[in-house]
Amino acid sequence: MAGNFYKLKCQDCENEQVVFGKAATVVNCAVCGTVLARPAGSNAAFEGEVVETVEAR
Numbered sequence: 643m644a645g646n647f648y649k650l651k652c653q654d655c656e657n658e659q660v661v662f663g664k665a666a667t668v669v670n671c672a673v674c675g676t677v678l679a680r681p682a683g684s685n686a687a688f689e690g691e692v693v694e695t696v697e698a699r
C-alpha cells in the first residue's frame with residue numbers, strides 16, 4: 643500500500659512542493675531550503691501548510 647502525496651506550501655517563500663506522506667528523510671524546500679517535512683513514526687510531520695492531498699494511484 644503506497645502512501646499519499648501532499649502538496650505543501652513553504653511558509654517562507656510560498657513555493658508549493660509535492661512531498662511523500664511517509665517521507666523517511668527530512669524534506670527541504672527546493673527554493674529556500676526550509677524544512678517542509680520530517681520523519682515522525684510511520685508518517686511524516688509537515689512543517690509547511692498542506693494545500694492539497696494527492697491520492698496515490
Ligand SMILES: [Zn+2]
Binds near residue numbers: 652653673674
Ligand atoms: Zn521555501
